[in-house]
Amino acid sequence: MRPGNLIQKTSLYIFAAMLLVFSGYPFLYMVSTSFKTMGEFFDNPFSIISGSLTLDQFASVFEMGLHTYFINSIIITVASVAIVVFVSALASYPLSRMKFRLNRPLFVLFLVGMMIPVHASLIPIFMMSNELGFYDTLFALLGPYVAFALPISIFIMTQFMSDIPVELEEAAKMDGAGHWKIFSKVILPNIKPAISTVVIYNFVHIWNEFVFALVLIQDKGNMTLPIGLQKFYGEFSVNVPGIMAALTLSSVPVILIFILAQEKVVKGLTSGSVKG
Amino acid sequence: MAINNDMILLEEQKKRTRNKSLTILLFLLPSLLVYLAFILYPILATFNYSLYDWNGMGDKVFIGLENFTTLLSDSTFWTALKNNLYLVLVSVFVQVPFGLIMAIVLLSKIRGKKVLNVIYFLPYLMSSVAIGLLWVFMYDPVKGPINQFLNIFGIESVHWLASSNMAIIAVLIVLVWQFAPFYMILFKASLVGIPEEQYEAAEIDGANGIQQFFYITLPSLMPTIVSSSILAVVGSLKTFDMFFIMLGGGSGSATEILGTYMYRQSFINFNMGYGSTIASMMFILALLSTVIILFTDNNRQKRSGLK
Numbered sequence: 001m002r003p004g005n006l007i008q009k010t011s012l013y014i015f016a017a018m019l020l021v022f023s024g025y026p027f028l029y030m031v032s033t034s035f036k037t038m039g040e041f042f043d044n045p046f047s048i049i050s051g052s053l054t055l056d057q058f059a060s061v062f063e064m065g066l067h068t069y070f071i072n073s074i075i076i077t078v079a080s081v082a083i084v085v086f087v088s089a090l091a092s093y094p095l096s097r098m099k100f101r102l103n104r105p106l107f108v109l110f111l112v113g114m115m116i117p118v119h120a121s122l123i124p125i126f127m128m129s130n131e132l133g134f135y136d137t138l139f140a141l142l143g144p145y146v147a148f149a150l151p152i153s154i155f156i157m158t159q160f161m162s163d164i165p166v167e168l169e170e171a172a173k174m175d176g177a178g179h180w181k182i183f184s185k186v187i188l189p190n191i192k193p194a195i196s197t198v199v200i201y202n203f204v205h206i207w208n209e210f211v212f213a214l215v216l217i218q219d220k221g222n223m224t225l226p227i228g229l230q231k232f233y234g235e236f237s238v239n240v241p242g243i244m245a246a247l248t249l250s251s252v253p254v255i256l257i258f259i260l261a262q263e264k265v266v267k268g269l270t271s272g273s274v275k276g
Numbered sequence: 277m278a279i280n281n282d283m284i285l286l287e288e289q290k291k292r293t294r295n296k297s298l299t300i301l302l303f304l305l306p307s308l309l310v311y312l313a314f315i316l317y318p319i320l321a322t323f324n325y326s327l328y329d330w331n332g333m334g335d336k337v338f339i340g341l342e343n344f345t346t347l348l349s350d351s352t353f354w355t356a357l358k359n360n361l362y363l364v365l366v367s368v369f370v371q372v373p374f375g376l377i378m379a380i381v382l383l384s385k386i387r388g389k390k391v392l393n394v395i396y397f398l399p400y401l402m403s404s405v406a407i408g409l410l411w412v413f414m415y416d417p418v419k420g421p422i423n424q425f426l427n428i429f430g431i432e433s434v435h436w437l438a439s440s441n442m443a444i445i446a447v448l449i450v451l452v453w454q455f456a457p458f459y460m461i462l463f464k465a466s467l468v469g470i471p472e473e474q475y476e477a478a479e480i481d482g483a484n485g486i487q488q489f490f491y492i493t494l495p496s497l498m499p500t501i502v503s504s505s506i507l508a509v510v511g512s513l514k515t516f517d518m519f520f521i522m523l524g525g526g527s528g529s530a531t532e533i534l535g536t537y538m539y540r541q542s543f544i545n546f547n548m549g550y551g552s553t554i555a556s557m558m559f560i561l562a563l564l565s566t567v568i569i570l571f572t573d574n575n576r577q578k579r580s581g582l583k
Contacts, residue, residue: 024395045419091307094300117514120559121318147314179299208403210517226405247406254401270465
């Protein structure tokens with residue numbers, strides 16, 4: 001090996017290790033603290049493995065109501081994602097496979113949505129939910145969550161749909177299939193990768209959404225995890241291991257999804273920008 | 277007879293076009309309705325509200341552009357804008373390069389890449405709230421690991437979140453932690469796309485690693501760098517969660533950004549009219565910066581195309 005290569009290799013490993021500590025240490029701290037008792041934390045806040053490896057914190061976190069936030073987050077995330085997938089697939093079909101005058105302008109209109117700061121719609125949505133009586137219900141979150149997930153979802157779906165060979169569609173047409181049939185029997189089965197990409201991408205973002213939940217939800221019983229966690233912190237900020245346990249638990253679902261479906265997450269992130 | 281036939285054909289064609297339009301409309305309708313109700317209408321309403329003095333409940337008083345003139349002489353607005361500018365700079369010049377370095381490390385020939393890949397990416401998966409709370413404890417002046425680490429080197433503990441200058445830096449560091457992995461993913465995707473032959477050819481010509489980086493890697497990454505920058509600029513304007521969680525109400529107006537200032541005016545002080553003005557400004561800035569970046573990039577592409 002040339003000496004230059006050795007230096008290159010060594011500095012590479014040093015870089016890799018530094019980044020590893022930077023990215024990984026906060027996690028390690030979070031997880032290891034959540035397995036400590038209060039006493040252990042105060043005696044030795046930095047030990048990585050505590051003596052007791054207690055699960056008490058996780059139990060007490062659930063006793064204090066974390067499960068409500070969890071259930072709410074699951075409900076609103078699943079509902080929003082399901083609707084986004086269906087609605088954006090519907091819209092993507094004509095946008096990607098039919099010629100009509102408003103095609104391009106409509107497509108651009110949807111894409112522009114990606115750059116809009118949510119704050120620009122916050123007050124009117126708050127007002128609307130009040131007037132319609134949805135304020136302080138999970139249902140109030142559904143509209144904004146679906147709407148702000150649409151642009152990226154339509155973008156991903158149209159890309160996949162335009163790659164489907166015309167022959168498949170033509171064959172179905174010969175058999176007398178209408179557009180709905182073509183959509184449901186030819187297009188949908190052929191964009192499964194796009195669907196799972198859209199599902200996972202939006203799951204992560206809606207699971208973690210904060211601003212709308214902050215503005216539209218007030219009652220503890222209707223809170224999603226992000227505002228629930230904030231509430232938790234406000235009430236029990238002394239109980240550091242307890243909060244760390246709550247943070248760890250709240251992150252588990254998304255991290256699991258990433259480990260199980262890495263490429264889909266990556267695909268979702270890149271399709272939004274590299275080609276765009 | 278012939279004319280009659282033609283007319284029937286024409287009728288039929290018209291009917292088909294009408295059918296086609298109806299089909300298109302039906303497929304697009306759900307998305308359009310949601311988009312209209314929760315994005316387009318609210319944005320227009322925000323602009324409309326910005327012309328009123330309004331607390332959100334009582335009567336609206338029309339005051340024309342007064343909110344905008346007030347905003348322009350509101351020192352907190354300028355502070356917030358300045359902080360947003362720091363955010364943009366850190367996003368473009370720290371987060372993006374950080375992501376690039378991570379991507380290069382992950383694509384180089386080292387061991388344990390799979391594990392590194394997952395760990396580097398983890399921060400991006402957590403909610404901003406969870407990240408913010410975690411780092412509040414990381415920065416804790418007494419028991420926080422960061423200060424303990426500094427103490428080892430004889431550096432005195434820093435009260436990270438107490439003074440406004442330090443607080444902004446502290447939050448910016450957390451945002452690098454959170455978002456660098458996002459750019460890492462983008463760069464990884466486009467680095468993989470660079471053909472290996474280009475490097476082999478350069479190797480034969482005797483180009484070293486650094487030369488290869490500047491003459492092959494960087495130019496090939498240009499489109500990704502541009503789109504990352506757009507995302508970084510637009511993302512910076514959208515930032516809210518981290519500042520709200522970590523500093524919410526803590527160090528006052530010096531650490532305000534546009535998002536938190538809009539929230540404070542609208543939902544704490546109930547100046548809904550003024551809050552809408554700030555929100556309108558955020559929208560205009562997001563739109564403007566996107567247009568400017570796209571326009572400059574277009575020019576750049578034209579120039580390199582002409583060569």
